Amino acid sequence: MDFVFSPPPVASLEVAGSNSRFPIRRVYCVGRNYADHAREMGAHEQADGREPPFFFCKPADAVLGGGDVPYPPATANLQHEVELVVALGPATATAGNEGADIPVSDALACVYGYTVGFDLTRRDVQARAKEKGHPWDMGKGFDASAPAGVLQPVAAIGHPERGNIWLKVNGELRQNGDLANMSWHVAEVIANLSTFVRLMPGDLIFTGTPAGVSTVVQGDVLEGGVSGVGELKIRLV
Ligand code: MN
Numbered sequence: 001m002d003f004v005f006s007p008p009p010v011a012s013l014e015v016a017g018s019n020s021r022f023p024i025r026r027v028y029c030v031g032r033n034y035a036d037h038a039r040e041m042g043a044h045e046q047a048d049g050r051e052p053p054f055f056f057c058k059p060a061d062a063v064l065g066g067g068d069v070p071y072p073p074a075t076a077n078l079q080h081e082v083e084l085v086v087a088l089g090p091a092t093a094t095a096g097n098e099g100a101d102i103p104v105s106d107a108l109a110c111v112y113g114y115t116v117g118f119d120l121t122r123r124d125v126q127a128r129a130k131e132k133g134h135p136w137d138m139g140k141g142f143d144a145s146a147p148a149g150v151l152q153p154v155a156a157i158g159h160p161e162r163g164n165i166w167l168k169v170n171g172e173l174r175q176n177g178d179l180a181n182m183s184w185h186v187a188e189v190i191a192n193l194s195t196f197v198r199l200m201p202g203d204l205i206f207t208g209t210p211a212g213v214s215t216v217v218q219g220d221v222l223e224g225g226v227s228g229v230g231e232l233k234i235r236l237v
Helices: 035-040 090-094 104-110 123-132 186-193
Strands: 012-014 021-023 027-031 054-058 067-069 082-088 111-118 164-169 172-178 204-206 221-226 230-236
Touching: 082 164, 082 186, 082 221, 090 104, 104 111, 104 186, 111 221, 111 230, 186 204
Parallel strands: 027 204, 067 230
Antiparallel strands: 012 021, 027 054, 082 111, 082 204, 164 172, 164 221, 221 230
């Protein structure tokens, strides 16, 4: 294949215990997947305690590792959301109808590994979009909006179902939840998302954040973690 100019490099994540990297295809995110965060965002409680999952996307090249992260332009209210990130592996291509309509019972077999990610959000831009019924893209999918840690293969850590998910800003605890309180669990998220799009190896899914999101500024140090998965540390520069 010849291109009229060199194609951009493949976005990727470091893999624990490997010299090879995980190539990123697409980045999906679940909105409001913990009831306490849904409440702080002003959502109305559903009769059964959970609304159907909904999804948005970030560009693959918005993912970067820990370290210095540039404070984005065009916002006066950047917020953090610490999330468990699911990385889909080769089995996804043959699950369900070739990555579509994956049954809940087959979903976890699609997972290559897990890591910790920060769904950085221009909350002011997102709020204006919500008011006007506009897309969330510029509130969510900006450059460097998806820092993520080292990927831990399922072969090493299994499938985390419960455990602390937390985030500190400059050493002060802001978010402190438990994976067990996800409204839609990992297998359900994969199955539901696969009814909208064909999932493929290399796809990442940010699975939502617990309560405690707050505004951060240039110079702040954000540390977050998921018990049994790992930790991520960034500095806004
Ligand atoms: Mn989020």
